[in-house]
Amino acid sequence: MMKNKVVVVGGGMVGAATAVKLAKQGCQVTVIEQQIIDADAVLASEKVDIRVSAINRFSENLLDDLGAMPILRVHRHAPYQQLEAFERTGDNLLFDCHDINTTHLGHLIENNLIQASIWQQFAQHNIEVIETPQSLSAIEQSEQQVTLHYGAQQYTADLVVAADGGQSLLRQQAGIGVTGWQYGQHCMGVLIKLDAPQQVKTWQQFKPSGPVAFLPMQAPYANLICYHDAKQLKQWQQLSANELKQQLLAHFPPLAGDFDVIEHAVFPLTRQHANSYSDGRIVLVGDAAHTINPLAGQGVNLGFQDVVALADILKNADDVGAAQYLKQYEQTRRKANLLMMSMMDACYFGFSNQLTPLQWARSHFLKVANNSVFFKNQLLKYAIGG
Numbered sequence: 001m002m003k004n005k006v007v008v009v010g011g012g013m014v015g016a017a018t019a020v021k022l023a024k025q026g027c028q029v030t031v032i033e034q035q036i037i038d039a040d041a042v043l044a045s046e047k048v049d050i051r052v053s054a055i056n057r058f059s060e061n062l063l064d065d066l067g068a069m070p071i072l073r074v075h076r077h078a079p080y081q082q083l084e085a086f087e088r089t090g091d092n093l094l095f096d097c098h099d100i101n102t103t104h105l106g107h108l109i110e111n112n113l114i115q116a117s118i119w120q121q122f123a124q125h126n127i128e129v130i131e132t133p134q135s136l137s138a139i140e141q142s143e144q145q146v147t148l149h150y151g152a153q154q155y156t157a158d159l160v161v162a163a164d165g166g167q168s169l170l171r172q173q174a175g176i177g178v179t180g181w182q183y184g185q186h187c188m189g190v191l192i193k194l195d196a197p198q199q200v201k202t203w204q205q206f207k208p209s210g211p212v213a214f215l216p217m218q219a220p221y222a223n224l225i226c227y228h229d230a231k232q233l234k235q236w237q238q239l240s241a242n243e244l245k246q247q248l249l250a251h252f253p254p255l256a257g258d259f260d261v262i263e264h265a266v267f268p269l270t271r272q273h274a275n276s277y278s279d280g281r282i283v284l285v286g287d288a289a290h291t292i293n294p295l296a297g298q299g300v301n302l303g304f305q306d307v308v309a310l311a312d313i314l315k316n317a318d319d320v321g322a323a324q325y326l327k328q329y330e331q332t333r334r335k336a337n338l339l340m341m342s343m344m345d346a347c348y349f350g351f352s353n354q355l356t357p358l359q360w361a362r363s364h365f366l367k368v369a370n371n372s373v374f375f376k377n378q379l380l381k382y383a384i385g386g
Contacts, residue, residue, distance in 0.1 A: 003158040003319040004028060007148065009136075009170050011037075011129065013053070013111060014286030014303035015163030016118040020066045021311040022161075023125035027320060030155065031122070032148070036131045042116035043075055049110035050191040050263045052215055052223050054080075054202065056106045058385020059304040067124070068117035075113055076218040079104035082201035083380075095380045105384050108202065108217050114300075130155070136169050139282070146281040146321070159321035160282045161310075166272060168288035174279040180272035180291070185210050187294065188233050190224040190248065190264040196257030205253060212252050222259070224248060225294075233266045269293060271341060277330035281321035285310060290337045293344040301385060302337055309333050 004027040008019045011033035023029045055063070063069035081104050086092035097105050122129060138149040147156045148170075162170040171178075199216035210227030217223060226233075226248070236247055241261040248261075272291040277284050286303030309332045314320045 003144075003321065005157045006030070006159045006161065006320060007032060007155050007157040008161040008163055009148070010162070010164035010168075010288070011115070011119070012163065012165065012286075013114050013118065013300055014307060015161070016115055016122075017062065017066060017068075017304060017307045018161050018163055018285055018310070019127050020068075020118055020121045020125055021062075021307055022314065022320075023127050024066075025311060025315055027314075029125070030128045030130060030157070032130050032132060032150075032155065034131070034133060036129055037112075037116060037119060039116040039119040042112050043071065043120070048076070048191060048217070048221050048262070049112040050189055050223070050265055051111040052108055052189075052217060053111055053114065053300045054106055054108055054215065055114070056301050056385045057102070058308075059301050060107060061385075062304050062308055063114070063117070066118055067121045068114070071117040071120060072107075072109055072113060075117075076110060076221075077113075078108045078198070078216055078218045080106060080108060080200055080202045080216060084201060084203040085206070086203070087206045100380055105380070108215050108223075110217070111300075136173055139170075139173050141280040141282075157321075158281065158319065159314075162282060162284045162288040163286050164288055166270065166287040166291040168284070170282065171274060171284055171288050174282050176279050176284070177275045178272050179275060180270065183269035183271070183293065184229070185227045186230045186233050186266050186268050188226045188228065188236065188264060188266045190226070190244070191262040192222050192224060192259040193220050193262055194222045194255065194257055194259045195220065196255070199256055207251075209251075214252075214255065221262075222255075224252065226251060227269070230266075230268070237264070237266055273338065273341065277334060278323070278326035280323070281326075283310065283326045283329065289333075290341065292337075292341050298340055298344065302340060305336070305385070306333055 006022050006027045006029045008015050008029060008031045011031045019029045019031050060069060081097045083095040083105055084092055097103060132150045134151045136148060136150060140147040145156050145158060146160050147154055148160060162168050164170050198219040202215050204211055204213040213225040215223040215225065236244055244264065245261050270291050271293060274284050274289045277289050285306040290302065292299050292302065310329045313325050313329050317325050
């Protein structure tokens with residue numbers, strides 16, 4: 001008899017995607033979540049979420065497969081056609097969708113809309129959602145099954161998927177350690193209302209104080225990203241909307257139009273990698289397995305790649321929690337995740353250093369890369385998940 005009862009802990013974007021993907025393959029799936037969302041209400045709301053993700057083409061294909069992308073296309077979303085990185089004017093690396101004969105490089109979409117569009121698929125695939133305000137209190141594992149204890153409640157499965165974020169309690173209770181560090185800076189995200197037509201280029205500038213970036217959401221909204229030391233950003237948090245706008249005007253290159261500050265938030269920058277992606281019948285996906293510098297917005301895309309890799313390996317498995325499959329998943333994903341994490345760190349630390357020889361090398365690299373059609377297109381295909 002096929003063993004295919006799965007419990008997914010965490011109903012965020014990656015956890016919800018895991019639930020639907022495995023349910024489509026015949027698994028009996030239960031999602032345990034601390035706070036159930038009303039997907040219809042989220043999708044109908046006019047309130048814009050400050051949290052936004054740059055969904056690449058790989059992730060778009062997954063969301064199409066799950067039935068979520070058609071829903072997102074009729075709600076707020078912003079396809080972007082160009083991606084630019086630069087330090088000074090003239091030293092830029094510009095990627096354009098037309099260079100690889102495609103219509104767009106990805107979409108910028110609010111996180112809560114992505115989550116809600118996936119949750120709307122739960123009923124169709126008989127996915128049970130259990131809301132529990134209690135914390136995980138114990139885990140019992142045998143060769144045949146795993147049981148999670150939430151106070152007096154118990155949930156037993158053949159496979160448990162930890163999708164409960166970077167501070168994963170399930171990962172901690174399973175005794176899986178992590179390696180990593182806090183970066184020396186924090187990041188501020190600022191939701192703005194921009195007086196300009198729909199923008200199709202997202203860009204990032206490297207500055208001595210840290211990178212700044214522009215993420216064009218569906219007009220008239222956009223997101224400004226600013227890396228800086230924690231003390232400076234804490235001071236900015238205390239400013240009025242107009243005072244913060246003046247700081248942003250001084251810190252950012254000119255935008256396409258005037259803007260109003262709607263909302264802002266600050267969060268620390270962390271790199272973290274689980275020492276193992278599984279323990280017994282427990283497997284980690286997304287931020288529970290790896291958190292990455294958000295420099296190029298690859299976090300959720302890596303999580304969605306985890307989902308596809310895990311589902312592909314379990315597709316014809318008689319026992320979805322068998323160690324051989326979970327180890328195969330780790331072998332598939334660990335190296336790829338580590339490569340992307342290391343690439344982001346190389347960019348972050350390389351462009352943060354102001355030594356004159358390194359400044360010259362960066363400028364030379366950007367110019368050479370921008371003029372090398374083959375190199376640029378190969379890098380672009382990798383970035384969009386192709």
